[in-house]
Amino acid sequence: MEEGTADEENVRVPPLLTDMASDRLDVLIKHPFHRETVEHLVKFIRDLRECRTAEDYVAFQQDLLHATLAANGARAERSRVIKRLRRGQKLPPDAPELVVGDPHDLDDWRLELDVLERVGRQLRSIGDAMAWRAFHYDRRHILALRRNASPGPMTLSKDGTVHEIQFAQQQWSEHQQFAMLHDLTDCLRIGDVTVFSRPDHNNEQDILLYELKTNPNRREGAQLQRTRMAAEALHEGGPLPGHENARLIDTGVPYATHLSALTDAFAFAHRDGMKTMRVPGQRGLLACDISAAGDKWGLQEARRQFHAQYAALLRRSRLTGERVCYGSGDRAARNSLIAPWGIYPLQPAQCAGLIADVLVFTVTLSSDNFVEELRRAGLDVQWILPEGAEIELAQPLLEIKGHGSRLRVACDEIERLLLELTDLNTWAEGIDRLLETTQSSCQPWPYFNEEHQVWA
Structure with a gap:
């Protein structure tokens, strides 16, 4: 990975x-x-x-x-x-x-x-x-x-x-x-x-x-x-x-996400300009309809509201450690690991809004909470990015050990987990099976099953 x-x-x-x-x-x-x-x-x-x-x-x-x-x-x-x-x-x-x-x-x-x-x-x-x-x-x-x-x-x-x-x-x-x-x-x-x-x-x-x-x-x-x-x-x-040594590895686990939360968030944002909510896996979601927010507050005040509501979301979520945050803005055709906005289970106009950045969302979790969630699922996890290091897409961020094997997870995979609102228990189960069945010399690229049931 x-x-x-x-x-x-x-x-x-x-x-x-x-x-x-x-x-x-x-x-x-x-x-x-x-x-x-x-x-x-x-x-x-x-x-x-x-x-x-x-x-x-x-x-x-x-x-x-x-x-x-x-x-x-x-x-x-x-x-x-x-x-x-x-x-x-x-x-x-x-x-x-x-x-x-x-x-x-x-x-x-x-x-x-x-x-x-x-x-x-x-x-x-x-x-x-x-x-x-x-x-x-x-x-x-x-x-x-x-x-x-x-x-x-x-x-x-x-x-x-x-x-x-x-x-x-x-x-x-x-x-x-x-x-x-x-x-x-x-x-x-x-x-x-x-x-x-x-x-x-x-x-x-x-x-x-x-x-x-x-x-x-x-x-x-x-x-x-x-x-x-x-x-x-x-x-x-x-x-x-x-x-x-890079191989495609079948985890045997059906893919699952919490993208229904994004559907709900955009419905509220279309009415109110913005919407914040918590997502399973101790993640915070903020969705913004830029046109609706501009009509309600004006662009300058809308920007201030965005930062204010994001800060309030962080307080409510009680995130500890370093914040890990990724947003949809300007991501069209930039990270090919992430499913394209056009197949997200949203209305066509909402998918188009994401592509054109007139609808945006951010997903945030904390380094501590993320490790806690994965350890609860039975994985031995630690962050390995040196303090102050510059983050790049291929930069290893996370190390996971189990069944005598070790796996390093890069930045672009963490971005995918957040922007696809992947169910963390599903991901952890897949990674656990991967560690159990994959030789240590292999560089695995895992995939999940039944993704057709998730996407539009």
């Missing part, structure tokens, strides 16, 4: 929402591109939940592909203008129209670039939801196929993209099979396309992973080797790509 991370593409990284000045954040969220995308997200989620047949998925993917290429194309156009302005050159004659601001102001172009970067991630989050649904909410496929660097924005300027789209169209026209394009997602980073065969008379189907070559004479490379490893990990129990 530990993993190294690869560098993202070498481009300017847009600031996180939490790092933005409040006035810039307000302009970004209200930008016409962003507001229009929120409406599209609701429709995408509704349409995805209606997908039943290969034809449904093909039509859905075509709509998502069209929106993604349009957003990434607009982003590339603005990037080109920014490069010219930075060099002190004039606007090119074919420059796109700046939707908001002064076309001679570099910062206004950068704002629009940041908006389109967010739009691109939001659409990729929808792609992730498509992948989860197509794989019948079986997390094994995500765990196996996420282990690579992000390919960057999907554009028709890449020869490989054109080839992959043509391959997918051919699979449908000639074989009536749905071929899922990985570059529409953030979570599928190994292989180019997954093809779902037509179900047989027992309603079973083959799922085939393809690494496509634009040049048939090209020798087998590292990417094809990783694709084969991922397929063998899924079907034969082989090692996961990237680590010879």
Whole structure:
């Protein structure tokens, strides 16, 4: 459950929402591109939940592909203008129209670039939801196929993209099979396309992973080797790509969450602006409907209310030790371990609100209470992060011992436990079985059963 991370593409990284000045954040969220995308997200989620047949998925993917290429194309156009302005050159004659601001102001172009970067991630989050649904909410496929660097924005300027789209169209026209394009997602980073065969008379189907070559004479490379490893990990129990000892491990435990609390919290937040409540596992939940809170208090007072209500929640929860807190804000298509917001058991508009950060929630527990809960379940647990250390996604935070084995749990897994409101007894039972059945040399990636009963 530990993993190294690869560098993202070498481009300017847009600031996180939490790092933005409040006035810039307000302009970004209200930008016409962003507001229009929120409406599209609701429709995408509704349409995805209606997908039943290969034809449904093909039509859905075509709509998502069209929106993604349009957003990434607009982003590339603005990037080109920014490069010219930075060099002190004039606007090119074919420059796109700046939707908001002064076309001679570099910062206004950068704002629009940041908006389109967010739009691109939001659409990729929808792609992730498509992948989860197509794989019948079986997390094994995500765990196996996420282990690579992000390919960057999907554009028709890449020869490989054109080839992959043509391959997918051919699979449908000639074989009536749905071929899922990985570059529409953030979570599928190994292989180019997954093809779902037509179900047989027992309603079973083959799922085939393809690494496509634009040049048939090209020798087998590292990417094809990783694709084969991922397929063998899924079907034969082989090692996961990237680590010879990493394996998918079946805990045999049905997955359970407390996401019904999130449903209730957002219902109250829509009416009152915010809602706080306690969640089993000694966790504190705060949900905020930014639009409702803004209407009730105004944005400045809403921010003050957020901090005040969060502080009150901490007092009521009586959390001791260090606070461990994760929030939903700006998380769309950022941590592929976490189920995408589009499949959460919420209304489509609420899922879209989470993707677009007009609905947000935070979940907090204390280091002491967390260890107490897991020890109560029979696990020997301790925090191992050195005091003052900088936390990264792959940073080991927790060590668990049992049955003669030892397991280190990374930061991104703790984030998943909180944001999915995983039932801690369920997780502890799964980890206990993992320690009992896994060799000490193995780097396990556990998965739980019956996740289709949890997600939308």
